[in-house]
Amino acid sequence: MEVKEIKRSLLFSLELANRGKKKFLDELWEEYKKALQYFIDRGFAEEKLPTYEEVKNYPYQTWLSKRYLGATLVQAVEILKSVFQKKKRGKEVSKPEVKKVNLKLDKRFYRFEKGNNSFDFWFRLRDPEGQRWVSFPVKNYDYAKRYFDGWEMALDIELLMKRNGKWFLKLTFKKRVELKEKQPRGIDIGYRKLLALSDGQVFGREVKEIIEKRILPKKQGSKRFKKALHFLKTEINRILKQAIDGTFSPVLENLKNLKRGKRRKWSRLVNRRFNYWTYSYVLKRIKELCEVAGVQWRIVPAFNTSRSCPQCGYVDSANRDREWFHCIRCGYENDADVVGAVNILQRFGREPIVPYPAKPPFMENKCL
Numbered sequence: 315m316e317v318k319e320i321k322r323s324l325l326f327s328l329e330l331a332n333r334g335k336k337k338f339l340d341e342l343w344e345e346y347k348k349a350l351q352y353f354i355d356r357g358f359a360e361e362k363l364p365t366y367e368e369v370k371n372y373p374y375q376t377w378l379s380k381r382y383l384g385a386t387l388v389q390a391v392e393i394l395k396s397v398f399q400k401k402k403r404g405k406e407v408s409k410p411e412v413k414k415v416n417l418k419l420d421k422r423f424y425r426f427e428k429g430n431n432s433f434d435f436w437f438r439l440r441d442p443e444g445q446r447w448v449s450f451p452v453k454n455y456d457y458a459k460r461y462f463d464g465w466e467m468a469l470d471i472e473l474l475m476k477r478n479g480k481w482f483l484k485l486t487f488k489k490r491v492e493l494k495e496k497q498p499r500g501i502d503i504g505y506r507k508l509l510a511l512s513d514g515q516v517f518g519r520e521v522k523e524i525i526e527k528r529i530l531p532k533k534q535g536s537k538r539f540k541k542a543l544h545f546l547k548t549e550i551n552r553i554l555k556q557a558i559d560g561t562f563s564p565v566l567e568n569l570k571n572l573k574r575g576k577r578r579k580w581s582r583l584v585n586r587r588f589n590y591w592t593y594s595y596v597l598k599r600i601k602e603l604c605e606v607a608g609v610q611w612r613i614v615p616a617f618n619t620s621r622s623c624p625q626c627g628y629v630d631s632a633n634r635d636r637e638w639f640h641c642i643r644c645g646y647e648n649d650a651d652v653v654g655a656v657n658i659l660q661r662f663g664r665e666p667i668v669p670y671p672a673k674p675p676f677m678e679n680k681c682l
């Protein structure tokens with residue numbers, strides 16, 4: 315049994331505050347952004363991570379305190395670190411330009427208190443100029459309520475502005491969970507079927523149509539695209555909640571090569587980038603559902619998943635005809651994605667798997 319710390323971040327609107335307070339956030343953001351860009355520029359020009367000396371020698375007039383500048387510096391260092399790493403790997407890098415930024419603040423900058431009757435909480439932010447606290451009323455919401463009960467709030471917070479200019483507070487909640495090892499089941503994440511399980515269950519045949527009819531025809535980034543994407547996420551979550559019920563330990567495949575289209579099942583499909591998004595999202599959600607249910611999951615390397623016969627071990631792409639698997643050596647046949655899931659489970663190799671029935675109950679896809 316493994317004990318794991320899990321985290322969830324939630325957004326709370328700061329828009330209940332009056333205009334003066336929101337203006338304070340806007341001005342803080344401008345100053346913060348300017349300082350952040352300055353520290354990035356310094357580090358980038360000198361090709362080393364800036365130190366606190368840069369805070370002391372900050373050349374511009376600012377109402378930000380040293381403490382705020384210090385927080386900005388930490389964020390600049392974070393950004394530069396990843397830039398320098400890329401460079402070290404031989405990639406071409408250009409100087410990062412700060413456009414949108416989340417203000418990352420530690421516990422010295424704020425108080426988060428229980429509110430009175432009219433508001434659930436008060437978020438009080440330190441005003442570097444007047445040495446006072448600027449108070450923002452915060453309302454709780456149904457989805458967030460459970461996190462205040464049984465979860466621990468992380469001390470680092472973020473302030474962020476959405477594209478529409480609205481301000482949000484991002485709180486992170488932590489919890490330690492015990493992940494129990496249960497009976498393993500292989501899961502093949504796919505496109506024509508969202509999930510195929512090694513026990514023969516199949517979930518989410520409708521996802522393909524949602525992607526092709528509702529999402530791909532829309533302009534990426536448009537309002538209608540986003541709405542369709544939200545719909546897809548809701549559907550995926552509904553399907554995953556049915557499948558990942560906490561009674562078994564999912565065994566999943568690590569598809570590192572998916573992005574480059576190495577895996578045939580995915581590479582032939584219409585929009586590779588979008589498939590990758592779907593795959594990553596599903597994988598992430600499965601892990602999160604396991605955490606909530608308290609079961610362990612396992613990841614195995616990807617290897618001939620859709621071409622190996624689970625009965626005799628023969629590997630050949632000729633074993634597969636679209637959605638149907640039919641071994642040319644031993645004759646074993648089954649839904650190709652279920653075969654994939656069985657192979658994933660076998661790779662986990664905890665116990666010998668008895669082959670699944672050669673004539674499965676669902677055969678409607680054989681002649682697609």
Ligand SMILES: [Zn+2]
Pocket residue numbers: 623624625626627628641642643644645646
């Ligand atoms: Zn075979």
